[in-house]
Amino acid sequence: MIIAIGTENPAKVQAVKQGFSSIRLITDFKEVSVPSGVSSQPLTDEETMKGAENRAKAARLAAGADIGIGLEGGVMETQAGFFLCNWGALVCADLPPIIAGGARIQLPLEICAELVKGRELSPIMDEYSGSRQTGRSRGAMGIFTNGTVDRTEMFTHVVKLLAGRYHYELEQNS
Numbered sequence: 001m002i003i004a005i006g007t008e009n010p011a012k013v014q015a016v017k018q019g020f021s022s023i024r025l026i027t028d029f030k031e032v033s034v035p036s037g038v039s040s041q042p043l044t045d046e047e048t049m050k051g052a053e054n055r056a057k058a059a060r061l062a063a064g065a066d067i068g069i070g071l072e073g074g075v076m077e078t079q080a081g082f083f084l085c086n087w088g089a090l091v092c093a094d095l096p097p098i099i100a101g102g103a104r105i106q107l108p109l110e111i112c113a114e115l116v117k118g119r120e121l122s123p124i125m126d127e128y129s130g131s132r133q134t135g136r137s138r139g140a141m142g143i144f145t146n147g148t149v150d151r152t153e154m155f156t157h158v159v160k161l162l163a164g165r166y167h168y169e170l171e172q173n174s
């Protein structure tokens with residue numbers, strides 16, 4: 001079973017590999033950089049979810065794979081300020097897209113103040129943490145939980161939900 005991953009971001013790639021290790025399928029992974037088809041900084045759940053689905057479809061096509069997985073990060077605004085939001089999608093030939101969401105965490109006020117100026121989270125986080133490309137390693141999730149839950153762990157949970165649901169559908173249809 002070939003699984004195309006719609007990114008080359010190591011934090012996400014590792015999450016897909018770990019997430020699929022929890023179900024009994026023999027898998028071979030292909031990483032492909034594909035466009036999300038949404039803005040570089042998604043600002044709603046819907047836009048972030050759409051980005052995940054677009055990536056999953058594009059990756060599956062580009063790699064000629066059985067399954068495509070897309071993972072997308074964004075932020076969404078509530079009465080309690082901005083939250084990190086993350087979505088994942090799994091696409092295959094025989095089922096409608098499977099979608100699952102990740103854990104959310106409130107962003108500190110100084111980060112929200114930069115987001116409302118229209119800036120992207122990635123450079124804000126790099127400035128704030130004094131390190132580069134934080135979205136490719138621990139991510140904002142890792143920084144604001146003091147390492148308790150990093151970006152890979154959060155996305156691994158999303159991929160477990162996707163893989164588990166796929167497995168459920170396979171058994172229902174067998």
Ligand SMILES: O=P(O)(O)OP(=O)(O)OP(=O)(O)OC[C@H]1O[C@@H](n2cnc3c(O)ncnc32)[C@H](O)[C@@H]1O
Binds near residue numbers: 141
């Ligand atoms: O290479 P890709 O797969 O695109 O990985 P990415 O890190 O750019 O991740 P997304 O496109 O899914 O995220 C959308 C935007 O939000 C930023 N972002 C999202 N979650 C983040 C996190 O945990 N830490 C830092 N930046 C994050 C990211 O850098 C983008 O500007």
Ligand SMILES: [Mg+2]
Binds near residue numbers: 040
């Ligand atoms: Mg990106």
